Amino acid sequence: MLAMHSMKNADELNLKLESTLQELPVWTVQIELDHPGNELAILFDQEPLLPGIILTRNHQCVGMISRRLFFEQMSRPYGLGLFAGRPVEYLYNFLLPEISILSEDTPIVDATQMALGRSPKLVYEPIIITDQSCQYGLLDFHQLLLAYSQIHVFTLSRLQKEKERARIAREDFRDLQHNYTRLLQNEKMIALGQLVAGIAHEINNPMNFIYGNLNYATEYVEDLLYLLECYQKKLSYCDVKLQAQERGIEIEFIMEDLPKLLSSMKVGATRINEIVLSLRNFSRLDQAELKFVDIHQGIENTLTILQHNLKAKSDRPEIKVIKEYGNLPLVECYAGQLNQVFMNIISNAIDALSEDYKLSTWSDNIAPSTQKDMIIRIRSEMTENNQVMICITDNGAGIPESIQKRLFDPFFTTKPVGKGTGLGLSISHQIVVEKHGGQLYCLSHSGKGSEFIIKIPILSDKRDIE
Numbered sequence: 064m065l066a067m068h069s070m071k072n073a074d075e076l077n078l079k080l081e082s083t084l085q086e087l088p089v090w091t092v093q094i095e096l097d098h099p100g101n102e103l104a105i106l107f108d109q110e111p112l113l114p115g116i117i118l119t120r121n122h123q124c125v126g127m128i129s130r131r132l133f134f135e136q137m138s139r140p141y142g143l144g145l146f147a148g149r150p151v152e153y154l155y156n157f158l159l160p161e162i163s164i165l166s167e168d169t170p171i172v173d174a175t176q177m178a179l180g181r182s183p184k185l186v187y188e189p190i191i192i193t194d195q196s197c198q199y200g201l202l203d204f205h206q207l208l209l210a211y212s213q214i215h216v217f218t219l220s221r222l223q224k225e226k227e228r229a230r231i232a233r234e235d236f237r238d239l240q241h242n243y244t245r246l247l248q249n250e251k252m253i254a255l256g257q258l259v260a261g262i263a264h265e266i267n268n269p270m271n272f273i274y275g276n277l278n279y280a281t282e283y284v285e286d287l288l289y290l291l292e293c294y295q296k297k298l299s300y301c302d303v304k305l306q307a308q309e310r311g312i313e314i315e316f317i318m319e320d321l322p323k324l325l326s327s328m329k330v331g332a333t334r335i336n337e338i339v340l341s342l343r344n345f346s347r348l349d350q351a352e353l354k355f356v357d358i359h360q361g362i363e364n365t366l367t368i369l370q371h372n373l374k375a376k377s378d379r380p381e382i383k384v385i386k387e388y389g390n391l392p393l394v395e396c397y398a399g400q401l402n403q404v405f406m407n408i409i410s411n412a413i414d415a416l417s418e419d420y421k422l423s424t425w426s427d428n429i430a431p432s433t434q435k436d437m438i439i440r441i442r443s444e445m446t447e448n449n450q451v452m453i454c455i456t457d458n459g460a461g462i463p464e465s466i467q468k469r470l471f472d473p474f475f476t477t478k479p480v481g482k483g484t485g486l487g488l489s490i491s492h493q494i495v496v497e498k499h500g501g502q503l504y505c506l507s508h509s510g511k512g513s514e515f516i517i518k519i520p521i522l523s524d525k526r527d528i529e
Contacts, residue, residue: 136154473489
């Protein structure tokens with residue numbers, strides 16, 4: 064294993080497809096469980112990039128505590144007072160953090176799959192790496208992603224060379240196909256991680272709204288129960304009112320505010336229910352086979368999932384969505400897969416508009432207030448040959464003609480390394496063309512935006528395709 068001080072970043076390493084975790088830099092900062100808890104804070108303060116600390120007993124690894132988990136616990140009421148002066152073991156036994164341990168012989172591609180397959184709560188946690196001599200190190204999850212991105216670039220280069228030479232050996236070709244499958248799976252896992260993050264943010268607002276009102280609702284109910292107990296003692300109204308005043312209970316205010324409070328909490332709960340329902344409809348877990356579905360509902364569910372990305376950010380205004388739906392019949396399709404196509408294309412439009420806005424602001428020194436509105440237009444209609452057509456258009460800078468020819472090639476991307484694998488549009492093209500017998504193509508002109516056009520038949524002729 065490489066000590067962290069010998070290599071700052073994984074992107075400085077010369078990684079290959081067969082590279083293992085042994086080639087990645089790891090942290091070896093350790094602390095005995097009987098040391099005071101405030102030493103953890105000192106170690107984290109000394110190393111701002113330290114992702115976690117290995118915990119040992121008699122110099123034997125027993126676990127790990129991450130920077131995120133430590134400061135999350137210390138920020139809670141009495142957290143610092145409870146654990147700062149006590150041995151680290153108290154904090155460790157209280158948290159009992161789940162850990163991931165991998166051998167240094169594990170391939171980086173496999174390790175990335177395992178890391179992304181963890182629960183959303185653990186996906187960004189560091190990973191303990193062990194070698195044959197039972198030495199332990201701590202791998203930052205972001206370093207693993209950087210390594211995976213470099214391997215992806217290497218894979219792309221190798222695929223292109225093999226295609227140009229056209230003399231690839233059969234055994235090597237099988238290896239590349241196997242690696243391609245794993246990269247496809249990682250693309251799905253990365254997309255799932257982004258989806259979960261967006262959903263979590265959308266649910267967080269109404270959840271905080273409900274939680275914030277819960278204390279007041281509890282107080283009101285306790286006051287009302289106290290009044291009921293007074294009436295059970297057969298006290299008169301005047302006596303009950305007098306006792307309420309002595310306890311500081313404002314009966315009139317509670318009668319006025321409690322219904323409003325419950326109504327507000329219901330609004331928050333309704334919003335959460337809408338988001339969860341949209342997510343369920345988007346995934347269509349119960350419709351893995353061909354079904355007749357409402358295409359517009361799939362688009363609406365996708366927009367609900369992406370609502371967080373459409374909202375105004377600190378570096379750009381809101382992206383507006385204009386819908387021009389035609390009168391479409393139910394369409395026989397794989398609903399979940401078609402929703403994935405909508406997700407990929409609309410997400411790309413959001414990224415393109417955001418990037419165009421930043422570039423135009425920086426290069427032309429244009430004030431944000433004078434920038435044109437960023438718009439995504441979604442249009443649907445029936446065609447003469449019994450197909451439905453969905454057009455997704457943005458008013459960005461457009462796509463150069465030289466790039467348009469490669470849009471649907473596997474691994475082709477114009478995004479920076481680590482931000483895109485180049486598989487989204489390739490997968491979308493495969494879903495539309497191979498799974499649904501339809502068409503997916505792009506029309507774009509410089510300075511006039513881009514339009515992706517999806518055409519699929521109303522009745523599928525792919526019933527026998529698995």
